[in-house]
Amino acid sequence: MKIEILDTGCSKCKSLTMLVERVVEETGSTAELVKVEGIAEIVKRAVLSTPVLVIDGEIKIVGRTASAGEIKKLIENER
Numbered sequence: 001m002k003i004e005i006l007d008t009g010c011s012k013c014k015s016l017t018m019l020v021e022r023v024v025e026e027t028g029s030t031a032e033l034v035k036v037e038g039i040a041e042i043v044k045r046a047v048l049s050t051p052v053l054v055i056d057g058e059i060k061i062v063g064r065t066a067s068a069g070e071i072k073k074l075i076e077n078e079r
Contacts, residue, residue, distance in 0.1 A: 001031040001078055006042045006052035013051040015065045020053065023071045031075065 005020060007013040017035065024031050036042060042050065049063030053071070055078050066074075 001029065001075070002034065002056055003031045003075070004034045004036050004052075004054040006036045006045060006047065006050055006054065008039070008042065008050045009037070010050065012063075012065050016051040016053060016061070019065065019068055019071055023068055023075060027072060027075060029075055029079075 003020060003024070005013070005017050007017060021033065023029075024033060036045075042052070045052065045054075045059070047059065047062055051061070051063070051065065052059060053061040053066070053074070055074060060074050061070075
């Protein structure tokens with residue numbers, strides 16, 4: 001599983017990144033975690049608001065931080 005976080009460095013982006021890292025660790029997932037910070041790459045994804053959580057190429061969350069429980073469910077549903 002590949003988890004990408006499209007991150008412009010805002011506080012919501014940092015919060016989502018920390019939550020995803022924590023959930024991946026807590027669940028023992030072997031997911032590859034990638035931060036996408038380049039504006040050009042984010043624009044190519046056609047999203048208008050960050051942060052963005054992408055799991056295996058599918059956008060799951062846009063423009064907000066999720067709860068740890070929501071992130072855990074998203075990860076478990078992709079297994």
